[in-house]
Amino acid sequence: MFELSQMAAGRASVSDEGELLSGGPQSLLHVHDAVAQRDFEPVLPPIPDDALEDEEDSVKIVSLVKTKEPLGATVKRDTSTGAIVVARIMRGGAADKSGLIHEGDELKEVNGVPLEHRKPKEILPLLARSKDEVRFKIIPAYSREEMSTTKQKLFVRALFDYDPNQDPSIPCKDAALTFKRGDVLQIVSMEDDTWWQACHLEDSNGGAGLIPSKELHERRVALQRPKALFQPQRVKPPGDLYTLLKSPCVSLPAGLRRSFRLGRKSSWAKEAARFRRWSAGVHSSICPPTYIEVIPYHREPKDRHRVVILVGPSGVGVNELKRRLLISDPDRYGVTVPHTTREKKRQESEGVDYHFVSVHMFEELILSHRLIEYGSYRGHYYGTSLDSVHRVMAEGKVCLLDVHPSKIKRVYTSEFKPYVVFVKPPRIEELRLTRRRAKFNLCCLMDTGDAIFLSQEADFEDMIDLAENMERQYGHLFDKVIVNGDIASAFRELRSDLEKIQEARVQWVPTEWSFSSPTKARRSCSHLPSWI
Numbered sequence: 001m002f003e004l005s006q007m008a009a010g011r012a013s014v015s016d017e018g019e020l021l022s023g024g025p026q027s028l029l030h031v032h033d034a035v036a037q038r039d040f041e042p043v044l045p046p047i048p049d050d051a052l053e054d055e056e057d058s059v060k061i062v063s064l065v066k067t068k069e070p071l072g073a074t075v076k077r078d079t080s081t082g083a084i085v086v087a088r089i090m091r092g093g094a095a096d097k098s099g100l101i102h103e104g105d106e107l108k109e110v111n112g113v114p115l116e117h118r119k120p121k122e123i124l125p126l127l128a129r130s131k132d133e134v135r136f137k138i139i140p141a142y143s144r145e146e147m148s149t150t151k152q153k154l155f156v157r158a159l160f161d162y163d164p165n166q167d168p169s170i171p172c173k174d175a176a177l178t179f180k181r182g183d184v185l186q187i188v189s190m191e192d193d194t195w196w197q198a199c200h201l202e203d204s205n206g207g208a209g210l211i212p213s214k215e216l217h218e219r220r221v222a223l224q225r226p227k228a229l230f231q232p233q234r235v236k237p238p239g240d241l242y243t244l245l246k247s248p249c250v251s252l253p254a255g256l257r258r259s260f261r262l263g264r265k266s267s268w269a270k271e272a273a274r275f276r277r278w279s280a281g282v283h284s285s286i287c288p289p290t291y292i293e294v295i296p297y298h299r300e301p302k303d304r305h306r307v308v309i310l311v312g313p314s315g316v317g318v319n320e321l322k323r324r325l326l327i328s329d330p331d332r333y334g335v336t337v338p339h340t341t342r343e344k345k346r347q348e349s350e351g352v353d354y355h356f357v358s359v360h361m362f363e364e365l366i367l368s369h370r371l372i373e374y375g376s377y378r379g380h381y382y383g384t385s386l387d388s389v390h391r392v393m394a395e396g397k398v399c400l401l402d403v404h405p406s407k408i409k410r411v412y413t414s415e416f417k418p419y420v421v422f423v424k425p426p427r428i429e430e431l432r433l434t435r436r437r438a439k440f441n442l443c444c445l446m447d448t449g450d451a452i453f454l455s456q457e458a459d460f461e462d463m464i465d466l467a468e469n470m471e472r473q474y475g476h477l478f479d480k481v482i483v484n485g486d487i488a489s490a491f492r493e494l495r496s497d498l499e500k501i502q503e504a505r506v507q508w509v510p511t512e513w514s515f516s517s518p519t520k521a522r523r524s525c526s527h528l529p530s531w532i
């Protein structure tokens with residue numbers, strides 16, 4: 001490791017300052033004497049003979065003892081002045097720990113060798129040549145006070161995967177941080193607009209690494225997006241569909257039987273998928289998911305469980321996963337009972353299958369904003385109320401909610417603390433294989449007794465397209481993505497993830513939940529305060 005041995009240029013060393021601050025009145029007198037005798041000063045290396053007169057105030061000589069650990073700094077040439085400056089100090093690295101070299105500092109000399117007219121790559125051999133000690137002559141960029149005010153604790157959850165080995169523009173691969181979507185990172189520096197520095201939460205002792213800044217990632221995604229526009233066979237104007245989508249009853253009721261949703265799928269859902277493809281391609285103004293600011297949440301045993309929201313394109317397997325969770329642990333998981341205005345069937349029970357209400361009562365629920373989502377089917381209303389979620393939570397169960405992602409915002413509050421799982425279809429080959437094996441493509445029986453035949457290939461493509469659009473539009477709200485290829489593996493992964501969440505000592509939740517309740521989740525990056 002490089003260790004600090006001395007610093008110079010007429011300043012007290014860090015440890016001297018510490019002593020000055022820690023004493024009482026006696027110490028103060030002692031310090032006064034010491035200052036009067038000027039014996040507080042560290043032993044300085046001789047001021048270089050060639051130091052310019054006007055540099056004396058600002059030049060600093062820093063000596064570091066050399067060990068095997070790298071210095072943890074990068075240098076670059078300032079294009080306007082030609083000077084060699086410290087481009088980056090890796091947090092937790094040897095240079096950072098020394099506290100004596102900072103970003104923006106100008107390097108004048110290394111071991112007495114002037115750096116004027118040298119290229120950054122010529123500096124490494126100079127460092128390598130030095131044996132026990134490396135001595136830098138530096139013109140500091142900032143005072144130490146300025147530096148300390150810029151440091152804050154900021155935690156974010158990454159909303160995309162990052163592998164520096166796949167990134168040709170990373171300034172230094174070895175200095176980069178690999179992360180996966182969902183990882184919580186501590187941001188330690190945002191001074192650079194393009195490359196931030198962060199460390200993994202579980203690795204807070206380790207050094208920081210470079211990660212793409214929010215702006216950089218957004219720019220990159222925006223550059224990739226035009227590809228979507230060049231798929232002529234898939235881009236289709238919406239026609240009459242816009243009118244349909246503007247209708248107040250387009251959202252999917254939660255807790256409804258699968259057959260209802262499948263029936264819906266064969267009618268407007270396919271067109272909706274095409275519309276969304278078109279609108280996403282043409283009006284791609286939505287910010288891509290980057291990082292969301294999070295804070296720790298320490299769940300107390302008396303606290304209610306977080307609501308688990310399962311979302312995904314129709315037919316992907318949301319209901320199947322929900323069903324398996326309920327069967328696997330009925331004491332732990334519960335589902336809401338929906339409201340409907342249709343007649344009760346003979347075998348059905350009030351409050352078990354549905355809450356059977358009048359149209360007037362249903363409209364009251366709509367007007368009082370007590371419904372998370374609602375829709376109409378064959379002339380009857382169906383909907384899921386906030387109260388029904390409360391009821392499941394009050395039983396001490398984890399409420400499994402299955403809503404369209406546009407409705408997540410209705411429960412995106414500290415009251416429900418939703419944990420959102422996005423169920424995603426696998427690649428088309430696996431989707432074909434697994435669903436054909438399960439004979440899903442052959443025929444689906446509706447609760448009316450009608451059999452509908454699905455045009456399998458188009459459905460698979462629509463499902464994948466819908467999933468992509470959902471992820472693009474609502475990805476910032478997803479805590480977990482489960483790819484539902486093999487149903488048994490997807491279920492195992494989901495169950496173990498939910499158990500981990502419930503048992504975790506600390507959970508990371510959006511910062512905005514700490515400000516108000518209920519809170520509105522906003523999609524636009526520019527408006528969401530915790531979206532950085």
Ligand SMILES: Nc1ncnc2c1ncn2[C@@H]1O[C@H](COP(=O)(O)OP(=O)(O)OP(=O)(O)O)[C@@H](O)[C@H]1O
Pocket residue numbers: 257258259261262265312313314315316317318319320321434435438440484485486487488490
């Ligand atoms: N991984 C899988 N492999 C094979 N079949 C699956 C898989 N996941 C789900 N299925 C089957 O696909 C069909 C549709 O699943 P499911 O009803 O859960 O979809 P959904 O996402 O709830 O869609 P909808 O809301 O339209 O009902 C069901 O018959 C289910 O058993």
